[in-house]
Amino acid sequence: MKTAILVDGGYYRKRSSSIFGNESAKASAERLYSYCNRHLIEKNFKKQVTHDLYKIFYYDCPPVNKQVFHPVLKRTIDFSKSDTKSWTNDFFNELSHKRKIALRLGELSENNAHFNLKEKYTKQLINGRLTINDLEEKHFTLNLQQKGVDMRIGLDIAALAYKHQVDKIVLISGDSDFVPAAKLARREGIDFILDPLGGKIKDSLSLHIDGLRTCDNEYKK
Secondary structure (H helix, E strand, C coil): CEEEEEEEHHHHHHHHHHHHCCCCHHHHHHHHHHHHHHCCEEEECCEEEECEEEEEEEEECCCCCCEEEECCCCEEEEHHHCHHHHHHHHHHHHHHCCCCEEEEECEECHHHCEEEECHHHHHHHHCCCCCHHHCCHHHEEEECCEECHHHHHHHHHHHHHHCCCCCEEEEECCCHHHHHHHHHHHHCCCEEEEECCCCCCCHHHHCCCCEECCCCHHHHC
């Protein structure tokens, strides 16, 4: 069975960071590559079956490359010189040297980049547990809008399904926006597996997949 593995990069990096903390770009790339290959091995009727890898598609956006004003620090932060940009570029470079990995990069809507108060702190501010004078840099997160990533994932799923290039698609994501693409692939006879890396998914998404599989119990804690 020929298998394609599609990785929603933003989702993967967020989940991986929350579980494994801050890793080097090289270590994180190695972890992802090793993890994807675990999807090629599964038990079927108590027998271990190994599938052929078609390709690993990794979808993400380049790091932000502009100055953004921070409301608490009351100054602009130059992300073009940030550690985050350096780490992300190194991560992409490490992945690009792996066998059978294709990087699909969208764009960031940098003109709309701004800092938002994190949701849990917004609630604390409303109920009085936090005051405006208490706000610090850690209470805010940079808000960025991706462009073209979801579209690229959907187009690749459609192309793989219509051309019957693979028998199975594994999507590492937790986004219900991919329901139409999942339905299309299944209609074409593709075995469609979702891996939310232990995260919760909406019922609307679970209805339109052939299976749910996370290969590392660390994600399920």
